[in-house]
Structure formats: structure tokens, C-alpha cells
Amino acid sequence: MIPVSDLIERLRERGARSVALQFPAGLARQAPGTAAALRREGFDVIVSGDPCYGGCDLALDALAYADILVHFGHAPVEERPDVIYEPVRFDFDPGVLERVLPALHSRRIGLVTTVQHVHLVDAMAAFLRDHGIEAVIAPGDSRTPIPGQVLGCNFAAARATGADEILFVGTGVFHPIGIQLATRSRVVALDPFTGEVQEVDADRLVRRRAAVMEKARDAASFGIIVSTKSGQRRMDLARRLVSLSERAVLVAMREVSPAEMLDLGFGAYVNTACPRLAYDDQIRFPVAVLTPPEFEILCGARTWDDYTIDEYLAP
Amino acid sequence: MIPVSDLIERLRERGARSVALQFPAGLARQAPGTAAALRREGFDVIVSGDPCYGGCDLALDALAYADILVHFGHAPVEERPDVIYEPVRFDFDPGVLERVLPALHSRRIGLVTTVQHVHLVDAMAAFLRDHGIEAVIAPGDSRTPIPGQVLGCNFAAARATGADEILFVGTGVFHPIGIQLATRSRVVALDPFTGEVQEVDADRLVRRRAAVMEKARDAASFGIIVSTKSGQRRMDLARRLVSLSERAVLVAMREVSPAEMLDLGFGAYVNTACPRLAYDDQIRFPVAVLTPPEFEILCGARTWDDYTIDEYLAP
Numbered sequence: 001m002i003p004v005s006d007l008i009e010r011l012r013e014r015g016a017r018s019v020a021l022q023f024p025a026g027l028a029r030q031a032p033g034t035a036a037a038l039r040r041e042g043f044d045v046i047v048s049g050d051p052c053y054g055g056c057d058l059a060l061d062a063l064a065y066a067d068i069l070v071h072f073g074h075a076p077v078e079e080r081p082d083v084i085y086e087p088v089r090f091d092f093d094p095g096v097l098e099r100v101l102p103a104l105h106s107r108r109i110g111l112v113t114t115v116q117h118v119h120l121v122d123a124m125a126a127f128l129r130d131h132g133i134e135a136v137i138a139p140g141d142s143r144t145p146i147p148g149q150v151l152g153c154n155f156a157a158a159r160a161t162g163a164d165e166i167l168f169v170g171t172g173v174f175h176p177i178g179i180q181l182a183t184r185s186r187v188v189a190l191d192p193f194t195g196e197v198q199e200v201d202a203d204r205l206v207r208r209r210a211a212v213m214e215k216a217r218d219a220a221s222f223g224i225i226v227s228t229k230s231g232q233r234r235m236d237l238a239r240r241l242v243s244l245s246e247r248a249v250l251v252a253m254r255e256v257s258p259a260e261m262l263d264l265g266f267g268a269y270v271n272t273a274c275p276r277l278a279y280d281d282q283i284r285f286p287v288a289v290l291t292p293p294e295f296e297i298l299c300g301a302r303t304w305d306d307y308t309i310d311e312y313l314a315p
Numbered sequence: 316m317i318p319v320s321d322l323i324e325r326l327r328e329r330g331a332r333s334v335a336l337q338f339p340a341g342l343a344r345q346a347p348g349t350a351a352a353l354r355r356e357g358f359d360v361i362v363s364g365d366p367c368y369g370g371c372d373l374a375l376d377a378l379a380y381a382d383i384l385v386h387f388g389h390a391p392v393e394e395r396p397d398v399i400y401e402p403v404r405f406d407f408d409p410g411v412l413e414r415v416l417p418a419l420h421s422r423r424i425g426l427v428t429t430v431q432h433v434h435l436v437d438a439m440a441a442f443l444r445d446h447g448i449e450a451v452i453a454p455g456d457s458r459t460p461i462p463g464q465v466l467g468c469n470f471a472a473a474r475a476t477g478a479d480e481i482l483f484v485g486t487g488v489f490h491p492i493g494i495q496l497a498t499r500s501r502v503v504a505l506d507p508f509t510g511e512v513q514e515v516d517a518d519r520l521v522r523r524r525a526a527v528m529e530k531a532r533d534a535a536s537f538g539i540i541v542s543t544k545s546g547q548r549r550m551d552l553a554r555r556l557v558s559l560s561e562r563a564v565l566v567a568m569r570e571v572s573p574a575e576m577l578d579l580g581f582g583a584y585v586n587t588a589c590p591r592l593a594y595d596d597q598i599r600f601p602v603a604v605l606t607p608p609e610f611e612i613l614c615g616a617r618t619w620d621d622y623t624i625d626e627y628l629a630p
Contacts, residue, residue, distance in 0.1 A: 020567070028578035032536040035564040049540065049568035049575045061543035062567040065550065221347040225364065228376035235380065249350040252335070252377040253364035254569060260364045263343035 002030045002072065002086075004037045010084060011043065011068060018044035020066035022059040024052045024073040027088065051255060053274065054151070056143075056231030056312075058083060075115040077143040077151070077231045090116040092192040094123040100167060100190040101131055103197050110161025111135040112150045112179065113169045117192065121148040124169060136161040141314035143231075150175055153275040153312040155182040174276065176200040181309035205279065206307060209291075212278075213298060216288035219267025222295070223251040227273030234272040234312065237292055241270055244299040262286045270295040275310035317345045317387065317401075319352045325399060326358065326383060333359035335381035337374040339367045339388040342403065366570060368589065369466070371458075371546030371627075373398060390430045392458040392466070392546045405431040407507040409438040415482060415505040416446055418512050425476025426450040427465045427494065428484045432507065436463040439484060451476040456629035458546075465490055468590040468627040470497040489591065491515040496624035520594065521622060524606075527593075528613055531603035534582030537610070538566040542588030549587040549627065552607055556585055559614040577601045585610040590625035 011019060019038055023031055035045045046066055048059030055074035063069040063082060072086045111128070113121060125135040137148040140157030144150060150157050150168070158166050158179045165186045168176040176189040180202045187200050216222075222245060226238040242248045251269070253260065256277050261269060268288040271278045278291045291310035296302035326334060334353055338346055350360045361381055363374030370389035378384040378397060387401045426440060440450040452463040455472030459465060465472050465483070473481050473494045480501045483491040491504040495517045502515050531537075537560060541553040557563045566584070568575065571592050576584060583603040586593045593606045606625035611617035 023579075025578045028575070029580045031566075031579045032538075032564065032581050036536065036562075039564065046541075046565040046567050047538070047579065049538070049566040049572075049579055050543075050570075051572075051575060059567070061569065064543075065565075065567065221351065223347075223362070223364070226361075228365075228379075247351075249347065249354065250361040250380075251346075251364040252361050252374070252380065254376065255365075257364075257366075260343070260366060263340045264338075264346045264362065264364055265344045266347050 002027075002034050004034060004041075007070065007084070007086065008038070008041050011038075011070075014068060016043070016067040018046070018066040018068075020046045020048060020059055020062035020069040022048040022052055022062065022069060022071045024054075027073050030072070054231070055085065056153075056229060056274065058230040060230055075118075075149065076145055079145075087115050089119050092117070092120070094120060094127045096192050096195055097124055097127050097131075097169070097190065099195045100188060100197050101133075103188050103199065104133060104165065104167065105186065106163070106165040107132065108134045108136065108163060108165075110158055110163035110166040110185070111137050111169070112148050112155075112158045112161070112166060112175075114151075114175065115146065115149055117169060118146045118149045121146075135167070136163050138162075143312065143314045150179065151312075152178065153310070154314075155179045155309075155311060156313060158185075159183050173198070173200055174280065177202050177205055178309045178311075181206075181307075182311060208282075209279075209294060209307075212282060212288045213290060213294050216268035216290055216294075217298060219288070220247065221266045221268075222248040223261070223264060223266035223269045224248050224295075225251050225253050225256055225269055225271045225273055225289075227256070228252055228254050229273070232273045232312070234292075238272045241272070241292055241295055244296065244301055256281075258284050258286055261289075275312055278310070317342075317349050319349060319356075322385065322399070322401070323353070323356050326353075326385075329383060331358070331382040333361070333381040333383075335361050335363060335374055335377035335384040337363040337367055337377065337384060337386045339369075342388050345387070369546070370400065371468075371544060371589065373545040375545055390433075390464065391460055394460075402430050404434050406435070407432070409435060409442045411507050411510055412439055412442050412484070412505065413446075414510045415503060415512050416448075418503050418514065419448060419480065419482065420501065421478070421480040422447060423449045423451065423478060423480075425473055425478035425481040425500070426452050426484070427463050427470075427473045427476070427481060427490075429466075429490065430461070430464055432484060433461045433464045436461075450482070451478050453477075458627065458629045465494065466627075467493065468625070469629075470494045470624075470626060471628060473500075474498050488513070488515055489595065492517050492520055493624045493626075496521075496622075497626060523597075524594075524609060524622075527597060527603045528605060528609050531583035531605055531609075532613060534603070535562065536581045536583075537563040538576070538579060538581035538584045539563050539610075540566050540568050540571055540584050540586045540588055540604075542571070543567055543569050544588070547588045547627070549607075553587045556587070556607055556610055559611065559616055571596075573599050573601055576604075586625075590627055593625065 048062040055077040138160035363377040370392040453475035495502040
């Protein structure tokens with residue numbers, strides 16, 4: 001159960017009478033209880049029932065009916081006066097970094113993590129210092145407001161460390177592979193819950209993406225997907241990509257969905273919405289879905305040596 | 316292939332330079348070709364890639380990037396200066412009404428159909444007149460702008476005939492069952508493509524809905540779904556339903572989706588979005604989804620004798 005007493009105080013301070021609540025899937029079960037608790041305190045409550053995967057996807061539709069939107073689970077990718085962000089913290093013992101010490105080559109490394117763990121970044125740096133390693137923690141850009149924080153679409157805080165070796169603490173391999181492609185540094189990943197350590201290698205991902213690009217090369221038409229979500233609207237990029245090919249047409253989408261891709265029947269798509277979609281979800285998609293840099297390569301506007309991960313950096 | 320020469324002329328008359336295109340699933344395959352044809356004529360084109368099931372679901376997100384939205388496949392449920400509706404007609408030989416003559420009891424019947432066939436309504440009435448039957452064709456309300464036209468959510472044109480017997484020409488049994496519940500008249504349905512004739516009976520639907528209501532009765536919480544689609548936002552109704560129960564909370568949804576229902580974990584839902592969802596899609600939903608009149612009955616605000624079909628009538 002999410003504690004609401006502190007939240008209620010902040011809502012009252014702002015004079016809010018009606019509140020919209022938004023939860024990512026993993027926290028959505030908290031919706032009925034949180035809504036009921038706020039209703040008992042006299043607030044008009046509306047819960048957003050649309051899918052939500054990040055702070056880039058604010059429930060502005062629900063906010064249209066409320067004074068304030070409370071967005072749970074993510075840090076801000078944009079500050080707005082009518083949105084309260086309630087990131088959810090997941091703790092672990094910084095001592096787990098013991099596991100990663102043998103895998104580190106340098107005495108000076110960049111340290112990055114995701115929003116759930118970024119409150120521990122100083123404790124992790126202290127642990128490393130006690131073991132003779134200097135951890136560089138750098139601010140990213142305005143989409144990652146907390147120093148040391150990376151997103152699946154934004155590795156600015158890793159790049160800004162300027163380190164040749166970067167330690168990523170968190171789950172999954174997507175972030176560390178992205179960091180490697182974005183920085184060309186050596187990247188070591190530590191899962192703080194399992195203690196698993198690995199040096200990531202982007203080669204497999206790049207080979208897989210090359211195969212997707214080959215599938216797309218002869219498509220009769222390209223749908224250039226542009227998102228209509230609050231923090232995923234890269235319209236300037238999408239328009240620039242359309243200008244690269246006679247075969248390209250803008251396609252506006254809220255949810256980038258296999259069913260609609262199939263219905264519309266474009267031969268291939270280019271995704272300017274959440275950058276992770278093309279990498280993570282190709283398996284779900286009925287046709288090739290390229291990233292913007294990949295489409296640039298296909299159109300001859302970028303060289304293969306310049307292959308890079310798609311990032312959504314602050315303008 | 317949708318012919319675009321007439322459309323291009325109308326777009327030029329209006330001085331449009333950029334165009335958003337929206338297709339329902341059945342026509343979506345026309346998107347790449349139609350977009351390419353308009354692009355060749357010098358228009359900036361953006362295709363809406365969101366699901367679309369009716370004129371109640373305008374792609375306003377895509378229209379935000381264009382001068383005009385062209386909405387294919389449906390008649391207007393609301394007129395807007397920046398939307399061109401391009402309904403698609405499906406022809407048949409009015410002589411098929413021969414099949415329905417033995418099933419009609421009266422010499423004076425109401426005649427209704429769906430938007431695809433409503434251009435044939437006068438020819439059908441002429442055929443019936445030639446066979447001694449007066450067909451009453453009545454205007455509905457502003458959501459069904461063509462006399463004789465019904466929607467799955469609006470049977471005003473059937474009710475307005477004032478007839479004790481109504482002939483519905485079209486496919487499926489949902490519309491005629493809705494007409495029966497809405498008018499309490501005898502309703503005969505003719506499928507103009509197969510020639511199949513049936514007198515519909517709403518009893519089975521009502522028994523099925525009674526079982527769904529029983530399932531919902533003891534739910535710990537009710538999510539009152541309110542749509543954020545252009546022509547499905549029944550917020551006043553949703554707020555009134557919330558006021559009927561301490562256990563009710565507003566839930567804003569774009570697509571009414573089983574996955575999000577399950578994630579949010581309300582014990583049952585009440586649907587104020589597209590009225591057909593509760594009837595047609597209960598089988599897809601993880602918990603009971605009631606119509607507004609059904610929730611009113613559950614809360615004691617309506618009697619069971621007043622059971623009626625959920626309609627979305629013009630305000």
C-alpha cells in the first residue's frame with residue numbers, strides 16, 4: 001500500500017481539490033486503494049487507465065479533469081507545475097558492489113543507475129572509494145534530472161562521466177548495452193538483487209539490427225511513427241526522416257501496436273516514439289521497425305560506421 | 316483503392332496544405348496508397364495509426380499536426396469545420412427485401428439501417444410501397460444525421476418512427492436487439508447480403524446481462540470508465556454514477572482494454588465509453604463490466620423493470 005499522508009499534505013498545500021492518479025503497470029494494483037483513501041479525504045479522484053511505461057507518458061487526458069496529476073513510479077522527464085512525480089525507491093545493500101570489484105579494470109569509473117536506485121548512488125560511491133575506486137557521478141540532461149540517472153532512452157549521465165569504464169547498477173542488459181553504444185566505453189553491469197556481474201557486448205544487438213535493416217531495405221512504403229505521448233513527440237525528427245525518402249509517410253500513434261501496423265500495411269516502419277520499442281519489441285512486430293539512425297543509414301544519410309543507439313536527449 | 320480526385324478538390328477549396336487521414340481497421344490498408352497519392356499532389360500527410368471504430372473516435376492527436384482531418388468510413392457523429400467525413404457505401408439490390416415480406420406482420424413499419432446502406436433507404440421504401448407496405452423513415456438525433464440511420468449506440472431513428480414493427484436492414488444481431496430493447500417494438504432483421512431474415516429476441520441478452528450483474532454485485536470496488544475519445548466522453552454520466560456508490564472511482568481510458576483492467580484490479584467496471592463494449596466484449600474482459608443502467612439497478616437507483624439498453628444520445 002502506497003502511503004498517502006504525505007501526498008495528501010502536498011495536495012492540500014497546492015489547494016488541489018481534484019486529483020488524477022497514474023501508475024505504471026507494476027504499481028497499478030495500488031490504484032483502487034489509493035483512490036479510495038484520497039476520496040475519503042474529500043478529493044475528487046480520477047485514475048488513468050491507459051498503459052504507462054515512463055515519465056515520458058503523462059496522463060494529460062485524465063489531468064484535463066483534475067487540478068493535479070500524481071504520476072507514480074518515475075522521476076520527471078519534464079517538470080510541470082500541475083504534475084507531482086512520486087518515484088518508487090527500491091533499496092539494496094551497497095555492499096553488493098563487492099561482487100563487481102574483480103570485474104573492474106580501472107581505478108576511476110563512471111557510475112550510473114536507474115531511478116529506482118539513484119538515491120543509493122552516493123552510498124555506492126562511498127563503498128567504491130573505501131575499496132580504492134573513484135566513482136564519477138555526473139549530471140545528465142533535463143530528462144534525467146538526478147546525477148547518475150540513466151533512462152533506457154537517455155545515457156547522457158553516462159557520457160558525461162567521460163570515463164573509459166562505466167559501472168551500471170540495475171537489472172537487465174538493455175541499459176548497459178545502450179551505454180556501450182552511446183559511449184563506446186567498457187561497460188560492466190551489476191544486478192543488485194542477484195549479484196550477477198557481466199561485461200556487456202553490443203555486437204549481438206548490432207548484428208541483429210543489421211538483419212532487420214536488410215529486411216526493410218526494399219519496403220514499398222515506410223511509416224514514420226511519431227508518438228502523441230507527452231514526452232515522446234519527436235515531430236522535428238520524424239519530419240526530417242520523411243524528407244529523406246519518397247516512400248515515407250508520417251504515422252501518428254499513441255500506442256505503437258503490432259495490430260495497427262498490420263492493418264495499415266506499410267512495408268516497414270521507423271520508430272521515433274520510445275527508442276526502446278524497436279530494440280525490445282521487434283519480435284512482436286509484423287514487419288521491420290527501424291530506429292531513426294538505422295533509417296538514415298538505409299537512405300544514405302549516415303554511414304554504417306556511425307551506427308549508434310537511438311537516444312531521446314533533451315532539446 | 317479509394318479515389319482521391321474529388322477529395323483533393325475539396326481539400327484545395329478549403330485551402331488545406333496539410334492533411335491527417337484516419338481509417339477504420341477494415342479500410343486501413345488504403346492508408347499507404349492514399350497518403351502517397353496526396354503527397355504527390357503536394358500535401359503534407361499524416362496518417363493516424365490509432366485504432367478507430369467509429370465517427371465517435373476522431374484522430375484529434377493527428378489533426379493537431381494538420382489543417383484538415385479526413386475521416387473515412389463513417390458518417391459524422393459531430394460536425395466540425397476541420398473534419399471531412401468520407402463514409403463508405405455498400406450497395407445491394409433493394410429487391411432482396413422480397414425475402415422479408417412474409418415475416419412482416421404490419422402494413423406500416425419503421426425502416427432503419429446502418430450508414431453503409433442508408434443511401435438505399437428511399438429505394439427500399441419504394442420497393443416496400445410497391446408491395447403494399449408503408450415504410451416510415453424518421454430522423455434520429457444529431458449523432459445519426461441521416462434519416463433512417465442507426466448506430467450501435469443510438470436507436471433514435473428507430474424510436475422516432477413510432478412504429479410497432481421495425482425492419483432493420485444490415486448485418487449482425489446487435490443493432491436489431493438494441494432496437495428491440497430501446498423501442499419494445501417487434502423487430503425483424505434482414506441481412507441484405509445473405510438474404511437471411513430473423514425476428515430478434517432480446518431475452519437471451521438480458522438473461523446473460525443479469526448473470527454479469529450478479530457477478531458484479533459484491534465487488535469491493537467499481538472502476539467507472541470514462542472515455543477520452545472525442546465522441547465518447549460521457550463525463551456527466553460517469554460522475555453521476557460515481558455519486559451512487561462509495562465503492563466507485565472514475566477511471567479515464569482511451570482504449571477500454573482487458574490488460575489495463577486486470578492491472579488496475581478493480582473488482583468490477585462500469586463502462587460509459589462506447590455502449591457496445593459491455594455487450595460485445597464481456598467475454599474478453601477479466602471481470603464484470605456493467606452498463607450505466609445496470610449499475611443504476613445494482614445501486615437501487617433504477618428498477619429491474621426499467622432495464623434498458625445503454626444508448627449514447629445527443630445531449
